[in-house]
Amino acid sequence: MMLPNGYFHHKPLFRELLKIQAGKIYIPPREPILRVSELPFCHLLHVIDKVAYDPKQYEAIDYEAGFYFNMGHAVHSLWQSAGTYNLSDSLIGNWQCTRILKQADDPTKVSQTITRCNRVVPFTTYNQAIKSRCPHKLDCKSQQVYQELTIKRRNLTGHTDFLWRDRRGRFHLVDFKTTGEFLFDNPKRAIGYGYYPSAKYFEQIEIYAVLLEQQYKITIDTVTIVYVSRNKAKHSERKYKRAMLPFSRRMTDRIRQRRVRGIKRYQQRYDLAKRWLEASTKQRHELTEDLFEARPCHRPLDYMNKMSSAFMSNSPCEFHKDGSCYNREMLFRLRKLERQHG
Numbered sequence: 001m002m003l004p005n006g007y008f009h010h011k012p013l014f015r016e017l018l019k020i021q022a023g024k025i026y027i028p029p030r031e032p033i034l035r036v037s038e039l040p041f042c043h044l045l046h047v048i049d050k051v052a053y054d055p056k057q058y059e060a061i062d063y064e065a066g067f068y069f070n071m072g073h074a075v076h077s078l079w080q081s082a083g084t085y086n087l088s089d090s091l092i093g094n095w096q097c098t099r100i101l102k103q104a105d106d107p108t109k110v111s112q113t114i115t116r117c118n119r120v121v122p123f124t125t126y127n128q129a130i131k132s133r134c135p136h137k138l139d140c141k142s143q144q145v146y147q148e149l150t151i152k153r154r155n156l157t158g159h160t161d162f163l164w165r166d167r168r169g170r171f172h173l174v175d176f177k178t179t180g181e182f183l184f185d186n187p188k189r190a191i192g193y194g195y196y197p198s199a200k201y202f203e204q205i206e207i208y209a210v211l212l213e214q215q216y217k218i219t220i221d222t223v224t225i226v227y228v229s230r231n232k233a234k235h236s237e238r239k240y241k242r243a244m245l246p247f248s249r250r251m252t253d254r255i256r257q258r259r260v261r262g263i264k265r266y267q268q269r270y271d272l273a274k275r276w277l278e279a280s281t282k283q284r285h286e287l288t289e290d291l292f293e294a295r296p297c298h299r300p301l302d303y304m305n306k307m308s309s310a311f312m313s314n315s316p317c318e319f320h321k322d323g324s325c326y327n328r329e330m331l332f333r334l335r336k337l338e339r340q341h342g
Contacts, residue, residue, distance in 0.1 A: 025066040026058040034270045036151065036158030036211070039204050039262075040310050043269035044295050044330060045317075050277055051337050071230050072178045076161060079176055079228075080146045083162065088126040092163040092171070094147035095121045095129035097140050120147065123216055125165075151211045155270050156263065160208050170221040173212065174246075175205045179227045184242035197247040200309035201225045203262070209251055210259045224248040269294060284338050292331045299326055 003009060032049040034041060061069070083091045102115040117136065121129040121144075130141045148159040162174035177198075183190040190196050202225060209220040225247045232243035249255075272294055276287045297303040303320045311317050324330040 021063045024060040024062055026060055027066075027069075029053065029055055029057055029059055031055070034156050034266065036156060036204050036207050038310075039207065039266065040200065040296070040307055041266045041269060042296055042307060042310075042317075043273040043291065044319075044325070044334070046270070046273050047276060047291065047334070047337065050273070051340060068178070068230070075178050075228055075230075076176055079162065080148075084126050084144075084146050087164065090165050090167075091125060091146070092123060092165055093149060094123065095126060095144045096147050097134070097143050098145050099136075099138065099140050099143040101136065117143070123149065149212065151208065151215060153211050153214070153263070155267055155274075156211070158208060158211070160212065163212070171212075171218050172222045172224065173205060173209050173220050174224045174226055175201060175208075176226050176228055177201060178230045181229065181231060183227055183245055184229055184232075185240060187242075187245060196227065196245075197225050198309065202247075202249065203259075203309070206249075206251070206255055206259045207263060210256055210263065213256075220251045222248050222250050269296075281338070288331070288334045288338060292328075292334055295325055295330070297325045 001009065032046050032053055034046075080093075097117040097119045099117045100114055101117055102113075104113045105111075117134075117140065119135060121132045126144060126146075129144050134140045148161065149163060151158045151160065160173060161176050164172045164174060166172065179196075183196055187196075202223070205223045205225060209223050212218065213220055227245050227247075229243040232241065235242060235244040272287070272291060276284055276291050279287055296306045297317075297320065300320065303317065303325075307317060307320070319325050319330060322329070324333065
């Protein structure tokens, strides 16, 4: 590559930078629990992951996976931050005050102690939140930061990306997903291949909607998955400049009923797995058969209908791939785990 005069290609440094991209990054382990963002849920995979879980064992992922992981977080944060001021009367969230009340430096320890307000005004818009009187009698308008709505229904937890209330008072739930350029450059082909929209994401957002309705006594009118580009910031309808494509669906009573049944089914499986994990050695042995029989996939068709959306097509469930759940090899694996977990 030709560089302008006065610049040169620093080969030793370049080689070191390539080493970074070829290497691994380490992220803290995430304890296996029942999260909406990880549905559809298999309690057998949960048990296997839980037995292997070590809070001190960081997970190694390659640089590229880390890039997309962090890009997704950055895009979500950007949409929420921009929405704070541009949809100040219609973006619903929790609003946390981040004002620093006290800051003490300790030069001998090269450290500082910071005391923040941390007051949260729940389930409202930014403009409503800033009207709430500050307990410290300060002007905290610019200190309010958007917090995602937290959902908790017994053992099922989650956070929503974006809840919009229109001028008629109807609620619309939105989830953002980053993706590559194929969807925006060739939307008909991408959708025709069945890659978009993801069935998994719609199951998750519809369950989010049901839980929000129950928790806040509201009615969600529509749910939307918004695919946004990893490479372009702003959307234009001109070809090759598209950067966003939303897929919306109306929430119907039929959808609600199906998702309520799904929540109940997932929670029952989670409860069974929890009992197995917490049982004595003898009780665990007695529960193993029940654990196996309650598996979601008794045959390959079950996997295709119930669990396949949880996996990438080029990286299916390893136990579907080797047939473990269909030929009872999984039962033998669980028997071995009894002794390991004991």
